[in-house]
Amino acid sequence: MPHDHHDHLSPSGHPFRADDDVPLSYWQCMEIAIRELLIDKGETTAAEIASQIDAMDSRSPANGAAVVARAWVDPRFRAQLLENAADATREMGFDIGPLNLIAVENTADVHNVIVCTLCSCYPRNLLGLPPDWYKSRAYRSRVVKSPRAVLREFGLDLPETTTVRVHDSTADMRYIVLPARPAGTERLSESELAALVTRDSMIGTGIPLSAG
Amino acid sequence: MGGQPAGALDLSQHDFALWEKRVDALMIIGSARGHFTVDGLRRALEDMGEDAFETMTYYERWIAAINQNLVEAGVYTLEELGLRMAEIQARGDTYGEAANG
Incomplete structure (x- = not known):
């Protein structure tokens, strides 16, 4: 469900970007596809991706x-x-x-x-x-x-x-x-x-x- | 683009969306697996032409560059990518639905 975030700020006080609530874009779809293909082929795992994001967030x-x-x-x-x-x-x-x-x-x-x-x-x-x-x-x-x-x-x-x-x-x-x-x-x-x-x-x- | 004319700075900041963070993670992982170097990504970005810098967002350019390098490295084929993207589009209209979370 698309949500209306336009008048809201995120917990960090920054505006949400439009990408968060608009219909799936071509490039977002490509990101999902690449991620799934890499997982299917044993190149990475969902856990590894999540831990990369955690590390990124912690810096x-x-x-x-x-x-x-x-x-x-x-x-x-x-x-x-x-x-x-x-x-x-x-x-x-x-x-x-x-x-x-x-x-x-x-x-x-x-x-x-x-x-x-x-x-x-x-x-x-x-x-x-x-x-x-x-x-x-x-x-x-x-x-x-x-x-x-x-x-x-x-x-x-x-x-x-x-x-x-x-x-x-x-x-x-x-x-x-x-x-x-x-x-x-x-x-x-x-x-x-x-x-x-x-x-x-x-x-x-x-x-x-x-x-x- | 160093030295070219450009307008005033926009100092506002957006929160990184989950899909953007995932693109960043895929860049690091693909690079750590030896499928491409930063130079390879850079070449793909240059090949997109100047228009891409006006019409695509930062992480849109990055996922396109990652894709080109992974296809060139033989990690998957364009056909596999196309099939998977069609499958994903059929799952739902928003990122959350299409990504299954």
Whole structure:
């Protein structure tokens, strides 16, 4: 039965997408068919698909925030992270897969932003699935050409003196931004620091929250 | 598309539908089974032409790319896919009915 969700928000506060309540589309039908064929042929199981989705749902920017907070409090870890982010985060216990991961550090003079102009490569093991805008034509087209204007649309107005570096991800090379630690946070614990680290601050379209 | 003109950013977010999450899972599983690489998916996406980026949603493009790669890898045939899709359409009008949950 189609339901009318138009005036409702989901538990997470986001609007339901039309796909949830419109008649079966061609592509949805193809998804069901492929999934069933793969199960019938022993390529996968319904349980494996469900557990993949659980794993996907359990990843969130909190993972990345924990990494950033560790780098802020532990200079040795910070050095490891900048040297080889994949190994450093694996040591923290995150499953980041076989891909290369590069952490790029924001400083007083340099601000980094990540994008995937090809499609949607994203440090999903540390941040969860990419937000819709990250996959949008507008972001991918424009951030490489006029990053400052795009950042202003996120409410981030960088001084002209700040160098902006845009990093274009590829299928096997992903980036995460190590944002600069906010001023006045010397006394905060690692977990208090992690709470300041937003998703967008690790993409580079934002900066961490300020303390207090 | 990097560098091409485009409009203002839309910062709204939708909840991922179950079928979209399943497409994502199929991408990871198919790739882990060695049936395709991200490059293979990318090639299929490029082959769709620019129109696909205007007319199809993100996960619609992905399921189409996964399908092309799985057929090329010989995991199933287009005939098998067509038969199964017809069967699924006959089950009901909505995703929930057609997917049997």
